[in-house]
Amino acid sequence: MEQHVRKILIGFAVTLTLILLAALIVPSFIDWNRFKAEIESQARLATGRELTIGGDISFSVLPAPTLAVADVALANIPGASET
Incomplete structure (x- = not known):
């Protein structure tokens, strides 16, 4: 039983670590400039x-x-006024 809980906790820790790494890395691969037109339109x-x-x-x-x-x-x- 203890071994089973340990595997679940390790799996949870690995999953959480991968999610955090993705949250840190993924934004650098997104071209944010493609949202300019939508931002301007919504504004x-x-x-x-x-x-x-x-x-x-x-x-x-x-x-x-x-x-x-x-x-x-x-x-x-x-x-x-223009000023």
């Missing part, structure tokens, strides 16, 4: 203003979870 629907992403989008988990979006512009509402 337009949510705000009524034009969002433009001119630069790259990147995401990393280590050393700290980081989302970086370069060259972002959000248009003024109609009739707003």
Whole structure:
């Protein structure tokens, strides 16, 4: 019985380790720039203003979870000042 519990715990630990490793490694293989159009579209629907992403989008988990979006512009509402 003790041997059976030990095998289950080892299997659980291995599975958990593989899931954590995948969560750390997989984001580096995703091309986040392919989501630009969808992000811009959803921002337009949510705000009524034009969002433009001119630069790259990147995401990393280590050393700290980081989302970086370069060259972002959000248009003024109609009739707003340019300054």
